[in-house]
Amino acid sequence: MMGKKREGIACSRCIYDSAVPNIDFDDQGVCNYCMQVDSLTKQYGTGHQKGIDELNSIIRDIKASGRGKTYDCVIGVSGGTDSSFLLAKAIEWGLRPLAVHYDNTWNSAVATENIRKVTSVLDVDLHTHVVNNKEVDDIKKAFMLAGVAEFDADTDIAYVQVIRSAAAKYGVKYIFEGHSFITEGISPVGANYLDGAYVGDIHDRYGEMKRSTFPNMTFFQFLKWAIVYRQKFIRPLWYIDYNKQQAQEWLQDNLGWKYYGGHHLENRASTFAHTVWLPQRFGTDYRNLTLAADARSGNKSRAEALEIYNAPVIPDGELVAYLKKRLKISDQEYDSIFKGPKRTFRDFKTYKKRFERLRPMFYILAKANLVPMSFYLKYCFPIEEKS
Amino acid sequence: MLRIRVIPTLLLQGESLVKTKRFGSFTYIGDPCNTVRIFNELEVDELIFLDISATKQKRPPNFELLQDIANECFMPLAYGGGVAKLEDAKKIFQIGFEKVSLNYASLMTPELVTQLSEYFGRQAVIASMDVKKNIFGKYQVMSSNGKVQTGKSPIEWAKELEALGAGEILITSIDREGSWAGFDINLVKQVADSVSIPVIAHGGAGKVEDIGSVVNEGNASAVALGSMVVFQKQGMGVLVNHPCEEELGRLIKR
Amino acid sequence: MIAIVDYGMGNLGSIQNMFKYIGVQTKITGDAKLIESADKILLPGVGAFDQAMTRINESGLRDVLDHQALNQKIPILGICLGMQLLTNSSEEGELPGLGWINAKATKIPAVDGLKVPHMGWNGVTQCWDSALIRDLPTESRFYFVHSYAVQVQNPKNSILKANHGINFDAAIEDGNIYGAQFHPEKSHKFGMQLLKNFARL
Secondary structure, eight states, rough: TTOOOOSSSSSSSOOOOSTTTTOBBBSSBBBBBHHHHHHHHHHTTTSSSSHHHHHHHHHHHHHHHHTTTTTTEEEEEOSSSHHHHHHHHHHTTOEEEEEEEEOOBBOOOHHHHHHHHHHHHTTTOOEEEEHHHEEEEEEEHHHHHBBBBBBTTHHHHHHHHHHHHHHHHTOOOOEEOOHHHHOOOOTTTTTTOOOOHHHHHHHHHHOOOOSOOOOOOOHHHHHIIIIIOOEEOOOOTTTOOOOOHHHHHHHHHHHHOOOOSSSSBBBBHHHHIIIIIIIIIIIOOOOOHHHHHHHHTSSOHHHHHHHHSOOOOOOOOHHHOOOOOHHTOOOOHHHHHHHSOBBGGGSSOOOOHHHHHTHHHHHHHHHHSSSSSHHHHHHHOOOOOOO | OOOOOEEEEEEEETTTTEESSSTTEEEEOOOOOHHHHHHHTTSSSSSSEEESSSTTTTTTHHHHHHHHHHHHOSSSSEEESOOOSHHHHHHHHHHHHHHEEHHHHHHHHHHHHHHHHHHGGGGGGGEEEEEEEEETSSSEEETTTTEEOOOHHHHHHHHHHHHHOSEEEEEETTTTTTTOOOOHHHHHHHHHHSSSOOEEEEOOOOOOHHHHHHTHHHHHHHHEEEEEHSSSSSSSOOOOOOOOOOHHHHHHHH | EEEEESOOOOOOHHHHHHHHHHHHOOOEEEOHHHHOOEEEEHEEEEEEEHHHHHHHTTTHHHHHHHIIIISSSEEEEETTTHHHHSSSTTTOOOOOOOOSSEEEEEEEEOOOOOOSEEEEEEEOOOSSSSGGGGTTTTTEEEEEEEEEEEEESSSEEEEEEEEEEEEEEEEEEEETTTEEOOOGGGHHHHHHHHHHHHHHH
């Protein structure tokens, strides 16, 4: 099981241990995930002239493709550090971005305020898709009843669908993503399954409402975005130096941005997922991703990162009360949900087999940056079953 | 001296917040309680909630939802939509709202306005009217979400409402609603000049300057904002916001 | 524990919520024993003077409230109509008030087109120092809704003043007895500061 504490050997450099799926250690005790990050750093020239040159060349392409259009790139914003920083950088690079936000109606006030401050100071237009709050509540409850780990999968897939739809609407080819392997590491294969069929099937089986405003992404829509619209995903933070604390300070000083307490804590649904659902129900603590990255990059000492990780996740009591009220779940029902059977994507309809069968095609698309390489690596290969 | 009030006005449809255009097409804005938390952070003067489907669906207000909303708010709250009798109003005040707004009920059972204002005090009763220009360009008070003509003119109706005991008048221009084109200053001035109770202008605000104009030229005592506080800008995404206090201070008494 | 007195008049939920937001335990109660056991008392009120005094007198709470206020000297805060009840009398009614502070409530005159009730956000001026108004910014504003206004006899009892046609007392203090004419529970951070100060007394 991903992220279980203190199991077996731990990496001598970051804090991943043998509980992490597909992990390997070399003679120095350094894990393959650290090696992967090192190799990616070299490949992309992160923080070095090679990376900067590569990024500049991409920026030139973006500007060229955007000539005569209102926007030349699309950036998904959440109010969080990475996306806010990226938006500022895009302006600095002379680009004309459209900020896009999927509002699952569970945003914290801090997040919405951050989006407002950042887009207004930088003078960037904002496109949003707001799902019907009752519909999303029905979906969230369905996920809890289904007993799967991916409590926030609906937000994740809707987010991509909304960004891609916005890019298509405004005729924009380039989509910026705020992922940074330096600050977040590489998410191990096998953690968190996500596709439109999975989300749809869970809701169909355990939900009560019909979906009408929820922007799900079907297989054919996915292909349409990649092949017909040929949208390209760019990760600028893979090329330049990026330090989260420094970014946060800059955002605070220049844009009036405010910190919300932790990775993914700007939205109440993802906060519930990370601080309650995953740790309490599945024993999974995804803080190891960012903490391992901190240790790996030297941002924190390994000892410090381990100390933080070993301290228990303290959930917000108010948050659980809020969720119970919103999803109309009684205390008894909540307890029985936590005691219920656990399921995985294997128990539901997904596109997994299809992705595996079409691996060669997705390889080509990944190489051309039309689908993320991480998608190819994660979805087009069989995922080993965990005991 | 009293501030000129700037009041975000939110529309409830079922248990969702929506925004309409000329009382027609609507856009989802979000979850009511979640949205209210943000307005709380923004420290707005007051909030008005209007349930636009209660009367049509012939049902009373959603008291449970209103309780949740009231629990989040540290500023005065007004509620309108489906308030048909004294008991409804009693519950709403118990829940933690300061004012109730009567629209359909004021037309069908005007004595309710008097009853509520005598029981709770004038300051607790807002009389709300929706106005549209007819094909001859004359202002008409409409009912049932702008669908039915009442045959009344805004001025005569406003005077009647004041006499009945209303504490404030919320005047909504159906033509301007959701248009970002500015308030109908002419309409607001006509009504404001004909009564001595405060008039809240609603419908059409697109920029801060519009607020200044309707107060300084239209004699509005307060402004109700719709699209301006829930969209980033005209035609763009949903984003809860509030006009900048500094700019407001330059235009009106704050 | 702060007891919020429930005598059937006032938006108690909102007051409790603001206290909860600032981390203070409160209990809404109409029970004399519970009120007696409280460290502090909050007296809310929305509506008419006589109706409120009648309810208090007939609820069986009058004795315990007098005892706590005058003998035990427990900190008591009256809000809106609650503040007017602390006085000797009000022009609005016939019955005497609680008489805990030497003051009187009179009707705000609607002269020169002034709109009554005084309803809306208004600024206040600090007159006399008090723990109740500590750390309030000079630009503080509060939400008022009232047609009758209080004026204390002893200027030292007036801690905040406001103006709506006439100058009146927005907040008053006499020993352990405090009053606020505005609604702190509807006045954002300004109200929060005031309630925080009261809780800290």
